[in-house]
Amino acid sequence: MSVTTKSPVVLQVRDLACERDGRRLFEGLDFSLNAGGAIQIKGSNGAGKTTLLRTLIGSTSDFSGEILWRDKPFPRGLRSMRESLLYVGHRGGVRGGLTPLENLTWYGATEASAMEALDRLDLFGFEGSLCNSLSAGQNRRVALARLFLPQSPCLWILDEPLTALDVAGVAALEKQMANHLENGGSLLLTSHQPLNLPGLNFVDLSDFLVEESFSDMGGEHVFN
Amino acid sequence: MAWQWFHRLGSPRWFYQKTSGWLPWLALASVILLVTGSVWGLGFAPEDAKQGNSYRIIFIHVPAAFLALAGYYIMAISGAIGLIWKMKLSFAVMRAAAPIGAVLTFISLFTGAVWGKPTWGTYWVWDARITSMLILLFLYIGVMALSHAVSREQVADKASALLALVGTVNIPIIYKSVDWWFTLHQPATIRLTESSSIDPSMFYPLLVMISGFYCTYAWTLLTHTRALILRREMKTQWVQQELAGEK
Amino acid sequence: MQFQFANFAEFLAMDGHGIYVWVCFAATFAALAALALYPSLARRRLQRELHNQQRIAQRRRRAKTQQTDMEEPA
């Protein structure tokens, strides 16, 4: 993954190996993400896409290899990385006891910008009802409305953002992603659906699978 | 990287192979010390003036209580090492230490209760030491229950290590408060092990028993840790060879 | 140092406290023995499990090779 552009590298991964429940998911993973660049992580179910994202945001520390944020290696770089991170995981981070408007305000939006963001994801009219009473798809859109707020953090890490979105929602999201990249932001996401985004690069985790050893029970781990 | 080096130092395989040589010696020492201490304590140590022969329970009650408490610290410290340096081995030690410590706590509670009958005329008295031991048992059970309730082994390890650490901070506070509570409610009873100046003829067999319990503890902890390592490293080749070799 | 009891019966009785003392010692050593036995039991169980797994793996491998054998002539 060596895209030669003038834009600086923000996130770099060198020889990364992740492990879950004592099982190696992938190893020797190398890629770098530029400012204004977008990468989609591919891989079959259980290949470790979510684990990779969670490793990159520092939620799990069971990895070997190097992760650098603006040339600062983890865990030193983690803090400054989190200052400019917007992460939306499987669980959206939308409080059920709050309204969509209050949820967005919690994430630092002004009322006007929050209303506009909700409007763009077709949530107009729902801003005042509690998220508990909204559907799963609507809650998903409230979570993603964070992407439509002004002064968005420059690194977006999104885990399956397109699930439970309708066609119009996907189109709006794609447009906003392109907008974000144009402004010099970076994007890292997993998705099972194809994404229409200019300049999108791919990292396929199945290229970094751990080689099967002779034994049926799996090989000997490096760190046992 | 530094933690990779620690990983190798705490390699379960290294530990497993290193300790197999120690086991017979530890077992031998345990048996010799326990048998000597028991015979000495039961038959040759003089009778206690106040409590008669029932005091001979001291020779197991005190060592068990000693190790029950020490075992909690061993569990918590190995848990802490695991949390800080991400050592698989020390988590295994922690998980193995929990049931052993719980059994020892139970032994000390049981012997304390049985000893209470001839001394106080009843099996259970809310004596400060016994109450503290009961709470220690609950602490052990809490750690064990938590580690069994969490399905992912790595998460279970970390969670129970943290709980063990929290318990360690609390143990001195709990002991002090129970002590204070007891003096408040029952100012004057015979304490089971009130031994400001224990006679050497009773102290030496006790010492032998304590060292015997220490050896037994070490041996048991090692064998339990080794069993746990085999289970956890089941997918590796060396464990499969190890298990296939002795059939 | 000398034996504190006149005879073995007295040693067992311990002035009426014998039952308490002996119950304590018996229970303790029984518990220690149970702790000592547990790892070898666990080891045996593990061996059985491993054996089963290997058998299943072998059967699957054999099924796979048979399948390829069947496909090749066709």
Added chain:
Amino acid sequence: MSLTDVQVQAVGARETPGFAALFKIEMLLALRKRADIANPLLFFVTVLALLPLGVGPEPELLAKMAPGMIWVMALLATMLSQESLFRGDFEDGTLEQLALLPQPLYFAVLAKSLVHWIATGLPLALLSPLLALMLNLPTEGYLCLFVSLFLGTASLSLIGAIGAALTVALRRPGLLLALIVMPLYVPVLIFGTGAVQAAIDGYAYSAQLAILAALLAAAAALAPLAAAGAIRISLDN
């Protein structure tokens, strides 16, 4: 290098909510779920009303049991309400987002514990004179009962947060939470009832209250730290 700086400015960095903001939002959420506030109180009152039915209506007996029973029930009421302390936030992903903030999770846990105390411990303490009256507690004990519950339930909320954080990812944590947390509650219970007993017997009880305050200070400093660590462990699931 200058290019990087420009781009950081072009795309803003996130603002981190402080303790006040965390507290405000937790308070708002607690006020919206009034049933959750009422339930521990109702539990507290109901069980204590059952007590005379169980042990008999003799005023002397009830007076003797009152400090201990009120304290044990306060302990149970706090603990039972603690199960859901982090649950909602865990399930909707808020906890994950809080853990990603550059600031330590400590303040989030502290804010949550404080709100939990305001919603359970404080009303319990305020309600305690009424129950003391029903259980025939001597009047000398009223003030001390209130102050000891006021201080003690705050410690309970903080300590319980550790257990709640450790069990947040489990499907049915109820009994396990009790098993984990109960031994840690022992010192608070002992000094709480000890203070009330001393007050009834006409002794000075300021020492016990001072110890309760010291326990609270220690719990406020350490418990959120442990709970924050426990949350990070539980999130790795």
